[in-house]
């Protein structure tokens with residue numbers, strides 16, 4: 001049931017719960033990475049307890065089975081209460097869960113989904129140094145030996161891999177036929193012998209993603225999702241989760257963070273500057289549009305009328321507006337904002353505009369680059385001429 005009255009009741013419940021439980025003061029804390037991870041785990045477990053961590057999971061899970069309208073209410077309230085983003089567990093609750101729910105065996109679901117709710121975290125080991133946009137070119141090799149696959153190779157850009165317990169891993173098990181045909185999907189234990197994780201230090205001071213080196217790592221055959229060589233299809237389930245629900249949450253968070261810019265306008269006495277007000281007005285309108293596009297995408301998905309390219313529209317709109325948001329903040333903050341203040345982990349809209357600005361570029365790449373999304377929109381949605389085969393970045 002998603003009548004207006006029901007949604008307002010839910011909103012009141014979530015708001016009341018957050019009044020008591022929402023983490024306070026996390027934006028001012030100068031956290032170490034370890035403290036960040038500990039705080040993220042604690043907040044996730046608190047949300048599980050409250051029934052608001054996994055509204056997008058099926059109804060048999062505590063807090064699951066929420067309609068799209070209900071999920072929106074929960075995300076709006078989390079944003080309104082200025083809670084930290086669940087950076088550490090989003091691969092677990094979205095990517096891993098979508099993969100397991102859609103393609104996992106009953107044994108895999110029974111083993112891994114409850115563990116996620118107890119705080120087990122996952123990372124995604126898809127990209128490699130020469131396989132990003134052209135993911136099917138991946139080379140990490142898995143050779144079956146009895147009941148295990150022995151895996152060697154390198155992954156890169158694995159978000160939060162330094163804290164992860166498990167990894168959604170794409171490997172090559174065959175070289176014949178089209179590139180996609182030889183790919184297999186494994187669930188790897190990050191503590192297994194032969195796994196080395198090296199965090200990548202970023203320009204704004206964070207270490208959000210990692211290189212992962214695999215040296216004869218043994219993964220049980222029981223931890224293969226789908227058949228050997230069918231990993232490409234499984235990976236589509238993983239990727240489809242990323243571009244919808246996550247981007248809806250991010251769009252709402254960005255919309256909710258406009259107060260940082262409003263504060264800068266007031267602080268710098270720009271309330272009567274027509275040019276500034278015009279730019280701010282345009283930004284707010286575009287952020288509203290990003291939310292509306294994300295909403296429509298999810299509504300279409302639920303109604304079963306999602307078009308190829310819809311997810312790309314959501315992602316490109318969000319990442320563009322995020323850049324505009326942080327650029328306007330940096331501009332209006334004048335010299336005060338032109339330095340890299342200590343960074344706040346856990347959000348993309350921190351009000352620390354130098355860090356936010358540099359970080360905003362990551363979202364034009366993460367989950368498939370902006371150019372690749374444009375190719376999908378132009379070729380597959382609008383039916384325009386396809387790019388020549390063999391084009392290379």
Ligand SMILES: Cc1cc2nc3c(=O)[nH]c(=O)nc-3n(C[C@H](O)[C@H](O)[C@H](O)COP(=O)(O)OP(=O)(O)OC[C@H]3O[C@@H](n4cnc5c(N)ncnc54)[C@H](O)[C@@H]3O)c2cc1C
Nearest residue numbers: 124125126127132133157158159362365366367369371393
């Ligand atoms: C914040 C962040 C988090 C990430 N997290 C993860 C993660 O957890 N796990 C994971 O596996 N990966 C992750 N990635 C990696 C991400 O999926 C890749 O960076 C992305 O797919 C692009 O691949 P690439 O970096 O190899 O760039 P390339 O594919 O080498 O592209 C380089 C440039 O060429 C352009 N280009 C490439 N092909 C085409 C084409 N056909 N037409 C037009 N232009 C093209 C691209 O747009 C880009 O500008 C993350 C990346 C970021 C930024």
